[in-house]
Amino acid sequence: MNRLWVRMSLAFAAVIVIGFFVITVVGVLLIRASLEQSDELRQEILPASFEVALGDLYQTYGNWQGVGDFLAIAQDTIPPLREAQYALVSPEGNLIYGQSTTTFDVLQTLPITVDGQTQAVLLVGPNQARQTAPFQPFPFVRGVGIEEFMLLTTFVGGVMGVLFGILMSRSLTTPLEDLALATHAIGKGELERRVKATGTSEIRLLADSFNRMADALQNAEKLRRNLVADVAHELRTPINALQTNLYALVDDTYPLTKQEIAGLYEQTRMLSRLVNDLHELSQADAKQLPLQQQKIDMSSALEDMVTPFYMVAETKNIQFDLVKADRPTPVMIDAARINQVLHNLLNNALRHTPEGGTITLKLAADDDSVRITVADTGDGIRPEHLPHIFERFYRGDPGRSRDMGGTGLGLAVAKALVEAHGGTITAESEVGKGTAVTVCLPRHAGQVVSVAA
Secondary structure (H helix, E strand, C coil): CCCHHHHHHHHHHHHHHHHHHHHHHHHHHHHHHHHHHHHHHHCCCCCHHHHHHHHHHHHHHCCCCCHHHHHHHHHHHCHHHCCEEEEEECCCCCEEEECCHHHCCCCEEEEEEECCEEEEEEEEEEEHHHCCCCCCCCHHHCCCCHHHHHHHHHHHHHHHHHHHHHHHHHHHHHHHHHHHHHHHHHHCCCCCCCCCCCCCHHHHHHHHHHHHHHHHHHHHHHHHHHHHHHHHHHHHHHHHHHHHHHHHHHCCCCCCCHHHHHHHHHHHHHHHHHHHHHHHHHHHHCCCCCCCCEEEEHHHHHHHHHHHHHHHHHHCCCEEEEECCCCCCEEEECHHHHHHHHHHHHHHHHHHCCCCCEEEEEEEECCCEEEEEEEECCCCCCCCCHHHCCCCCCCCCCCCCHHHCCCCCHHHHHHHHHHHCCCEEEEEEECCCEEEEEEEEECCHHHCCCCCC
């Protein structure tokens, strides 16, 4: 009884049975009223003057001469006789005029009396215009009255309606049962489970939503496994290097010099950067990345942020240009976080720009946002790799290796920090000509997405 299809079947059955019952009761009442009205119509009596007129006719002629013409005229003028069946018979029962009484049912008997003696009797049958065809049920239920036939129809219709209701309820609930089973399977870890989108538009929409959810879960699980594998791989390299070098020092293979200690320290810095990047990404995923936002002028802030890179660019014989906006650029940001983003982008640009190349940092603004573009003249990124450069641990370019100082998380962290400010980060690149990464930040506080610690 607690199954949905059972309840729906009972509901369908109740509606159908009640509907048939009401229709049957109303039909029977209407039929009875119609029959009673028909009986009343059949019992309409001829006026008393008609009896007197027939008596006068007999008294005038002494017989029933001309009675046929008289009755023909009376049929046209007296409603009860109009299209009625009648017969004028003698007191002994002999037919004087009209139809044989064996051809119709006598509904009214009108004796014609002259001087106290009955000279004839007028027998009147049903009005043919008001007759209705007798009820003729189907051959297999002949002999059944109207009421019995309607009750039988109600029973048969109710049974058919209940069966139809059961079929309909099963067809409606089967997709829901499949969805419930698939949900249970997803809960057990069978993320490849899907359901067919069948049934009504609402159920198809629900099935499509479930399948999209299952796809998202499967992709998330795949990313999680890849992330765990990537993290293990990234951690393994510096840990192995530390273990190897420490073992060599303990075994006196290498002398304990500052140079060796500096190498070990650099490996610990790599581990620290990797752990910090993972921590920030996890905070961003949980919408808990702390931001200390304040209103600053982006033009002035950029000068302070990029000062360390002028010297690095000069040592690598790379031209470094800063192009400021031609209007004030106040913006609500966490300066330290945006500085972290720009340092990441500029480090990437310096890493991949050859000697004699150019790095351009351009600031532009409109009424709603500020845009910071870091463009270099490096080798560029191949088109098949460009859509993935903001993914974690993605290295489409073999040159982007750990040996060059990268953890594979820099651009992913930059994207998370920018989006935490309510902004966007995009990249354009052409092989052989360079890459341009643009950060777009909202200017007004109302547009900034606040992320609580």
